[in-house]
Amino acid sequence: MATTAISINGSAPGNVFPPFILGSASLALGNKVVIFCTPGGAPAMVKGELEKIQNVKGNPNLLELYNDFIKLGGQVRVCENALAAKDLKKEDFRDGVNICGATTFMGEIQDATITFSF
Numbered sequence: 429m430a431t432t433a434i435s436i437n438g439s440a441p442g443n444v445f446p447p448f449i450l451g452s453a454s455l456a457l458g459n460k461v462v463i464f465c466t467p468g469g470a471p472a473m474v475k476g477e478l479e480k481i482q483n484v485k486g487n488p489n490l491l492e493l494y495n496d497f498i499k500l501g502g503q504v505r506v507c508e509n510a511l512a513a514k515d516l517k518k519e520d521f522r523d524g525v526n527i528c529g530a531t532t533f534m535g536e537i538q539d540a541t542i543t544f545s546f
Contacts, residue, residue, distance in 0.1 A: 429458060429460055430459045430460070430540075430541045430542065431540040431542075432451065432454040432460070432541075432543070432544075433464070433542070433543045433544075434451055434461065434464070434545070434546070435447075435465070435466060435544070435545045435546070436463060436464070436466065436468075436469030436546055437468045437469050437546060438468045438469055439468065439469055439470075439472035441484055441490075443472070443546045444478070444481060444546075445484060445493075446544070447463050447544065448497050452497050452502070454542065455500040456500070460501075461503065462502075463502065463503065464505045464506075464533045465507060465510065467507055467509055467513040467514055470506045470507065470514055471514060475520060475522050478490050479491055494522070498523070503526070504526065505526050505532075505533055506525055506527050507527075507528070507529070507530065508528060509529075
C-alpha cells in the first residue's frame, strides 16, 4: 500500500478542496492518506468551518467530502503548534481530527510515494 501525504497550509477554499478531492481519490485506489494541517490550515478543521466554506461550482459538497474521506479511512492531523498560534483547543476540532507534532507526521509519511501541498 502506498502512502499519500498532503499538507493544508491555508483555510481558503483553494487550500481545502484539493486535499480532500485528491485524498479521496487516493483512498479509492487503496492507498493510505494522511492530511496534515499546518497552523495556517488548522482553522478549516474547527467544528463548523467546513460548513461556512461555500461550495465552488463543479466541486462536491465539502462537508460530505470530508465525512466520506474519514469513513474511507483517511487520516487528518493538525499541527500541535496551531493550538497556541491560533488560540485553539483540541475539543475545537471536528470529529476525525487528531493533533500531532511535525515529527509524528513525518514518521507516519516516511514511506510516502505521493505528496501534495496546498
